Amino acid sequence: MAENIAYVRHTFLPAETAPLADSTVIGWARKNLFSSLSNGVLTVLALSFILWYLPGVIDWLFLSAQWTGTDRTFCSTVAQGGIQPDGWSGACWAYVGDKFQQFMIGSYPRGEAWRPYLLAALFAILLVPMLIPSVPRKGLNALLLLVALPIVGYFLLLGGVFGLRHVETSLWGGLMVTLIISFIGITVSLPFGILLALGRRSKMPIVKTFCVVFIELIRGVPLITVLFMASVLLPFFMEPGNTIDKFLRALVGVSIFASAYMAEVIRGGLQAIPKGQSEGADSLGLNYFQKMTLIILPQAIKLVIPGIVNTFIGMFKDTSLVSIINMFDLLGIVKVSFGDAKWLSPVTPLSGLVFAGFIFWLFCFGMSRYSGFMERLLDKGHKR
The missing domain is CATH 1.10.3720.10 (MetI-like)
Incomplete structure (x- = not known):
């Protein structure tokens, strides 16, 4: 007697669209920020705090900040001996x-500044492949980064060898x-x-x-x-x-x-x-x-x-x-x-x-x- 398989479905149902409540900004906010009364109150308080302080912070950091200058007069008000108007307040970048x-x-020493910058470049060159899992030869990379680089850095920064000027660590x-x-x-x-x-x-x-x-x-x-x-x-x-x-x-x-x-x-x-x-x-x-x-x-x-x-x-x-x-x-x-x-x-x-x-x-x-x-x-x- 042949088995009745009429109830078996041979095709998948079409994919349904995401619920409207989860696919919109309002739905996301309702689910994550206003899911309960306590969450809603905390969300309102946090947003109020951000809106109250953020404009002043942005103004001090960027809008009213002084980006160029050669001395203190560029970051001081007229009353303080500078060029900024009275009441000015901004970062002095x-x-x-x-x-x-x-x-x-x-x-x-500024004339030897290339030495720490060269060491920083070598550090970045060896660190980046060490942090990327797909890059091969991790053993060799670790040996160069953790053993060879400190030795090279010691002689490069301290100097006194290979014609490099000696720079005391106090500097x-x-x-x-x-x-x-x-x-x-x-x-x-x-x-x-x-x-x-x-x-x-x-x-x-x-x-x-x-x-x-x-x-x-x-x-x-x-x-x-x-x-x-x-x-x-x-x-x-x-x-x-x-x-x-x-x-x-x-x-x-x-x-x-x-x-x-x-x-x-x-x-x-x-x-x-x-x-x-x-x-x-x-x-x-x-x-x-x-x-x-x-x-x-x-x-x-x-x-x-x-x-x-x-x-x-x-x-x-x-x-x-x-x-x-x-x-x-x-x-x-x-x-x-x-x-x-x-x-x-x-x-x-x-x-x-x-x-x-x-x-x-x-x-x-x-x-x-x-x-x-x-x-x-x-x-x-x-x-x-």
């Missing part, structure tokens, strides 16, 4: 433009110092943080005790204390006549501080891995190194990407604390420029701080967005 090179490289400053300290801190803190996290979970008492004491001691004091100890107290424990460059002290202080925090982030990821993963690796006959590098650590690091990037962002912003040992990062060099009588006016300090804040935000926002991209790229096991 002419001051930022005049001080831009100082904000980038500090007091680095370094600006965004260059911020990026160098952040880059070295990130490069050092991640592997050392992994080692400390593994050591804290070790079954060897001496190793575990050392790691626990180190982590808790460093995490128990603020970074400014670590920098102060590295700069002021360390020379007392050295033989007379021997000293350590203060920039190197800052690098060491920031690196060990970030390593302690990174260790706890990595340890959180290790604890989140089910015990069955380790047992499965043992059943395959893998040794401890193979188990950690091939099975456990890749999963743990993937889980704690937000925490890792959060530590990197915090470290990037904390570089401003190196001013305590007379090393001036971007924020420090901006604050030093406030004393220049050539640009002394009521609006120049705020203009400089807004510029520095924007640069910090730009780098931190970039790290945050890339972190989100990597999370989505690696989130394979939780997708349906």
Whole structure:
């Protein structure tokens, strides 16, 4: 007897259009901004706040701002000895433009400015392919970026070899110092943080005790204390006549501080891995190194990407604390420029701080967005 398949449909139904409520601006706003009474009230308050302050902010930043000029008279009112009408208030971007090179490289000799700019170009050339997953030869790229570039940068910036003029680290400053300290801190803190996290979970008492004491001691004091100890107290424990460059002290202080925090982030990821993963690796006959590098650590690091990037962002912003040992990062060099009588006016300090804040935000926002991209790229096991 033939089977009756008259009820089976052989063609797909035509696609229906999206509901009107979701396909229009009004429908989107009703769903996302006014879905309830409380959401509607908060939306109205937020929009009122934006509409109240945004025009003034835009006017100060762009419309009434002074974009060109050679001294403070361009950013001062007539009553203050300048050319602007009384009551004028706007950003002084002419001051930022005049001080831009100082904000980038500090007091680095202007005739040698090509050296930090060349290093910055090499850094960008190596970093961009490292961040793009589809670019091949990541091992070689990492070797050049994390090992070769710091060595080249050391000789290129410090000089004294290959006919390059020697430039003391006390002349370094600006965004260059911020990026160098952040880059070295990130490069050092991640592997050392992994080692400390593994050591804290070790079954060897001496190793575990050392790691626990180190982590808790460093995490128990603020970074400014670590920098102060590295700069002021360390020379007392050295033989007379021997000293350590203060920039190197800052690098060491920031690196060990970030390593302690990174260790706890990595340890959180290790604890989140089910015990069955380790047992499965043992059943395959893998040794401890193979188990950690091939099975456990890749999963743990993937889980704690937000925490890792959060530590990197915090470290990037904390570089401003190196001013305590007379090393001036971007924020420090901006604050030093406030004393220049050539640009002394009521609006120049705020203009400089807004510029520095924007640069910090730009780098931190970039790290945050890339972190989100990597999370989505690696989130394979939780997708349906």
